[in-house]
Amino acid sequence: MTIFDIFTNQLLNGIVLGSFYALVALGYTMVFGVVKLLNFAHGELYMVGGFAGFLLLSFLAPYLGPGWFGVAVSMVLAMIAVGFLGVVIERVAYAPMLSAPRLSILITALAVSLVLQNGMLTLTKGQYVPFGAALGFGGVRLGSLFISYNQMVLVGVAGALMLGLELFVSRTQYGRAMRAIAVDKDMSRLMGINVNAVIAVTFFLGSALAAAAGTMAGAYYGSLWYFMGFLIGLKAFTAAVIGGIGSIPGAMLGGLILGLLESFGTQLPGVGSEWKDVFSFSVLILVLVFKPTGLLGKPEQERM
Amino acid sequence: MAQFPERPSPWGGLGAILDTPAKRWTAIAVILVAMAAAPFVFGSYGTVILTNALLYVLLALGLNVVVGYAGLLDLGFAAFFAVGAYTVGISTLHFGLNFWLALPLAVLIAIIAGVVIGAPTLRLRSDYLAIVTLGFGEIVRITARNLRETGGASGLIGIDSPWLFGWHIRTPLDFYYVFCVLVILGVIASVRLANSRLGRAWLYVRHDEDAAEAMGIDRVRVKLAAYIVGAIYGSIGGAFFAANLGAISPESFSFRQSVLILMAVILGGMGKIPGVILGAFIVILAPELLRDFGDLRLLIFAVGLLLIMLFRPSGIWPVRSKR
Amino acid sequence: MSLLELKGVSLSFAGSRVLDAVDFSVPAGAIVSLIGPNGAGKTSLFNCITGFYKPQQGSVRLDGTETLRMKPHQVTRLGIARTFQNVRLFREMSVRENVMAGQHCRTGAGVIDAILRLPAQRREEAATRDFAEACLRFVGITEGWDREATTLPYGWQRRVEIARALATQPKLLLLDEPAAGLTSGEKEELIGLIGRIRDERGIAVLLIEHDTSLVMRISERISVLDHGVMIAEGTPREIQSNQKVIEAYLGVEEDALDL
Numbered sequence: 001m002t003i004f005d006i007f008t009n010q011l012l013n014g015i016v017l018g019s020f021y022a023l024v025a026l027g028y029t030m031v032f033g034v035v036k037l038l039n040f041a042h043g044e045l046y047m048v049g050g051f052a053g054f055l056l057l058s059f060l061a062p063y064l065g066p067g068w069f070g071v072a073v074s075m076v077l078a079m080i081a082v083g084f085l086g087v088v089i090e091r092v093a094y095a096p097m098l099s100a101p102r103l104s105i106l107i108t109a110l111a112v113s114l115v116l117q118n119g120m121l122t123l124t125k126g127q128y129v130p131f132g133a134a135l136g137f138g139g140v141r142l143g144s145l146f147i148s149y150n151q152m153v154l155v156g157v158a159g160a161l162m163l164g165l166e167l168f169v170s171r172t173q174y175g176r177a178m179r180a181i182a183v184d185k186d187m188s189r190l191m192g193i194n195v196n197a198v199i200a201v202t203f204f205l206g207s208a209l210a211a212a213a214g215t216m217a218g219a220y221y222g223s224l225w226y227f228m229g230f231l232i233g234l235k236a237f238t239a240a241v242i243g244g245i246g247s248i249p250g251a252m253l254g255g256l257i258l259g260l261l262e263s264f265g266t267q268l269p270g271v272g273s274e275w276k277d278v279f280s281f282s283v284l285i286l287v288l289v290f291k292p293t294g295l296l297g298k299p300e301q302e303r304m
Numbered sequence: 305m306a307q308f309p310e311r312p313s314p315w316g317g318l319g320a321i322l323d324t325p326a327k328r329w330t331a332i333a334v335i336l337v338a339m340a341a342a343p344f345v346f347g348s349y350g351t352v353i354l355t356n357a358l359l360y361v362l363l364a365l366g367l368n369v370v371v372g373y374a375g376l377l378d379l380g381f382a383a384f385f386a387v388g389a390y391t392v393g394i395s396t397l398h399f400g401l402n403f404w405l406a407l408p409l410a411v412l413i414a415i416i417a418g419v420v421i422g423a424p425t426l427r428l429r430s431d432y433l434a435i436v437t438l439g440f441g442e443i444v445r446i447t448a449r450n451l452r453e454t455g456g457a458s459g460l461i462g463i464d465s466p467w468l469f470g471w472h473i474r475t476p477l478d479f480y481y482v483f484c485v486l487v488i489l490g491v492i493a494s495v496r497l498a499n500s501r502l503g504r505a506w507l508y509v510r511h512d513e514d515a516a517e518a519m520g521i522d523r524v525r526v527k528l529a530a531y532i533v534g535a536i537y538g539s540i541g542g543a544f545f546a547a548n549l550g551a552i553s554p555e556s557f558s559f560r561q562s563v564l565i566l567m568a569v570i571l572g573g574m575g576k577i578p579g580v581i582l583g584a585f586i587v588i589l590a591p592e593l594l595r596d597f598g599d600l601r602l603l604i605f606a607v608g609l610l611l612i613m614l615f616r617p618s619g620i621w622p623v624r625s626k627r
Numbered sequence: 628m629s630l631l632e633l634k635g636v637s638l639s640f641a642g643s644r645v646l647d648a649v650d651f652s653v654p655a656g657a658i659v660s661l662i663g664p665n666g667a668g669k670t671s672l673f674n675c676i677t678g679f680y681k682p683q684q685g686s687v688r689l690d691g692t693e694t695l696r697m698k699p700h701q702v703t704r705l706g707i708a709r710t711f712q713n714v715r716l717f718r719e720m721s722v723r724e725n726v727m728a729g730q731h732c733r734t735g736a737g738v739i740d741a742i743l744r745l746p747a748q749r750r751e752e753a754a755t756r757d758f759a760e761a762c763l764r765f766v767g768i769t770e771g772w773d774r775e776a777t778t779l780p781y782g783w784q785r786r787v788e789i790a791r792a793l794a795t796q797p798k799l800l801l802l803d804e805p806a807a808g809l810t811s812g813e814k815e816e817l818i819g820l821i822g823r824i825r826d827e828r829g830i831a832v833l834l835i836e837h838d839t840s841l842v843m844r845i846s847e848r849i850s851v852l853d854h855g856v857m858i859a860e861g862t863p864r865e866i867q868s869n870q871k872v873i874e875a876y877l878g879v880e881e882d883a884l885d886l
Contacts (some may be wrong), residue, residue, distance in 0.1 A: 038431040096614065101510075102430050106377045107570060108613040110434075114563065114606035121598045230559065234442070237435050274450045281439035288432060289424040347826035355715045398783060499746070500741030501734055501755065508717050508728050515715040520795050522730025533738055 018259020027206030051213025086207025167211015244297020316576025366537020369488035372574035380441025414539030459553030520540025573619025636685030729794025
């Protein structure tokens with residue numbers, strides 16, 4: 001393989017990885033924008049989404065087949081289910097806490113995440129669960145670069161979801177309300193915006209996107225694990241920070257950048273794949289040190 | 305709904321019950337006698353479990369300074385525990401250093417790591433610290449897994465147990481008493497810190513950063529001090545942990561470990577030393593009692609943590625603190 | 628030379644100008660008031676002086692030292708203390724502990740001192756305590772030092788906040804609407820207290836206040852801020868008869884005149 005081949009292959013890998021990161025990062029950023037809360041449980045919603053997709057597919061596969069069609073239907077249903085789970089979590093665990101000190105909210109979010117994670121650990125006895133989709137191995141060869149149809153579908157779906165979200169936020173009434181709340185919650189309430197409804201919609205959308213990523217990851221990589229949300233939660237947060245937390249285009253950009261950084265970073269001399277995670281967390285720390293507002297984020301509001 | 309932080313008096317209301325010096329000294333004497341006698345009551349297996357519980361008390365006391373006093377969420381506390389353990393392991397095995405020289409080296413490295421991680425992130429919103437410490441914890445664990453010097457995934461074995469003035473600290477009973485002493489020192493240091501200029505500053509900054517700054521308090525510096533004190537406790541715990549077991553491996557320093565220590569701090573009642581001790585004992589003893597539950601154990605803890613946060617954020621320790 | 632000297636201070640938030648080339652000064656040992664209609668930028672100016680806001684342009688000097696790039700805690704250390712418009716005492720801490728906060732920047736015991744509790748540390752703790760109690764007595768609070776500060780009556784809380792600011796040993800004390808919410812009796816006491824802060828401690832006082840009669844009685848100089856612009860400066864008598872000030876307060880604006 002030539003340098004160029006390695007380059008194009010890693011570019012492709014980076015884009016696929018980046019799509020997952022971007023989808024999950026969007027949820028972080030949306031929730032943060034509206035309630036200024038880092039939803040630690042967000043990575044776990046990705047994991048739960050994966051398992052929900054798996055469960056649905058095993059019911060639906062006899063009727064719809066285990067191919068992309070079955071996976072797509074399962075994914076949509078999983079998105080709805082996990083979207084509601086996100087809303088329930090917000091109502092039960094976060095809503096009563098929003099006026100409490102930051103530390104309490106953070107610990108509560110952590111507790112929710114641990115409940116989901118260990119709940120799944122108990123259900124699956126800590127085993128890997130094969131996803132059970134049959135997606136085929138076809139693809140297109142461009143020179144030495146092989147792009148599978150799966151990769152295309154995956155990136156395409158991720159792109160479509162992000163486009164849909166962007167349209168929702170920029171064109172609909174709820175989207176405008178979300179942006180208004182992000183700027184000033186109290187003022188929005190005075191202007192007659194139903195803040196609680198908008199927060200619920202935000203959690204629903206963010207969680208649904210994470211579930212979409214989870215289902216697709218399950219179908220693409222072929223197996224699920226109760227701990228799979230932990231790492232991606234951290235990575236997606238990193239992506240959101242790179243792009244500028246609170247910024248929706250930032251989350252997409254950040255996801256893509258992190259995906260590319262990881263796939264190229266592991267090609268650097270001395271940075272094997274075992275160092276991949278160290279590499280991204282170091283990126284996170286460096287970004288926070290040198291540009292905490294990220295690429296597209298607004299500078300932190302002046303204090304007081 | 306009850307909300308915290310309440311005024312965290314380090315004694316967690318014990319001061320009101322033990323209100324005369326006579327009562328206090330009696331309580332201290334009873335505790336010391338109980339500590340000394342416990343191994344003979346609970347047998348050799350019990351002693352090992354108790355030693356482990358004492359290690360957790362020490363770690364939880366350290367994390368309590370960060371979380372309970374300064375109100376910062378640290379999700380990678382096991383990293384400092386690892387730094388202590390690996391520094392002792394590597395410097396005694398590869399460089400033939402005496403344990404008592406390796407110990408201050410471990411503390412020094414933990415302090416440096418604390419500054420490197422803390423100084424930039426403590427400027428930012430407190431949520432960022434939680435995530436960065438989580439990332440740092442993983443960095444340390446993965447590094448330990450992948451370096452030759454740290455023994456990779458299988459870790460280090462054959463770490464020597466230390467000598468102290470001709471006493472070879474070697475048996476489980478020896479280590480039990482060593483950890484008793486460490487915990488006693490840890491409690492004293494912790495209480496003294498709470499009742500000091502710095503201890504007050506942690507509360508000021510935690511309650512109202514702006515007002516604290518208007519009083520001339522450098523919030524980053526004050527938070528950094530708490531973070532570093534935590535690092536010191538963690539590294540000392542790790543150093544003695546390595547000496548006690550003689551073998552360490554990366555999985556002892558995982559995210560789960562950080563979470564268990566954090567649970568010890570929160571379940572019992574953060575900011576209150578009796579609460580933290582209670583929490584550490586719950587975290588260590590519950591698995592012994594819940595052995596049949598297997599994987600359910602962590603789920604039970606997680607649900608417990610959520611319920612505590614929603615309904616009794618001041619923790620299990622019963623007395624609402626007052627001073 | 629003035630104790631506090633502001634030159635051309637301009638501050639904008641998200642494109643809207645809050646302060647526009649403000650020049651302002653406080654002579655050493657003076658009592659100066661800053662008045663102006665709501666939203667004129669008075670508290671913003673306080674925040675620029677104390678380092679909470681960073682003005683885009685201008686200079687703020689205390690005793691000739693530029694403070695513009697300093698953090699709030701550094702400014703306090705240098706000698707400017709403040710109170711807040713809505714009293715901000717530390718919750719769940721006693722009155723005494725609240726006031727002891729002020730001494731933090733004048734003391735230095737760290738982790739090791741606290742753990743070893745050496746004689747020097749004990750002396751420092753005792754001194755901090757004594758100083759805090761002296762400040763409390765100075766503002767007229769002679770009991771209830773162990774009570775939770777936020778459970779005190781409102782007027783007392785205001786005074787605890789002043790004691791806390793005094794405990795930083797400032798050269799200049801900034802009071803943000805100290806009379807708001809006080810009874811007329813308490814206002815009289817406040818006037819006395821402000822006078823004593825200056826006379827007995829030699830501390831210059833700068834206050835934002837809406838109670839005009841109080842302002843007229845205690846101020847030596849008054850500055851008037853309107854829409855981020857300093858429109859007048861002078862003695863109480865001069866300000867009372869200043870046409871621009873009267874217009875600002877009556878809300879006589881162009882659109883009103885167009886009618």
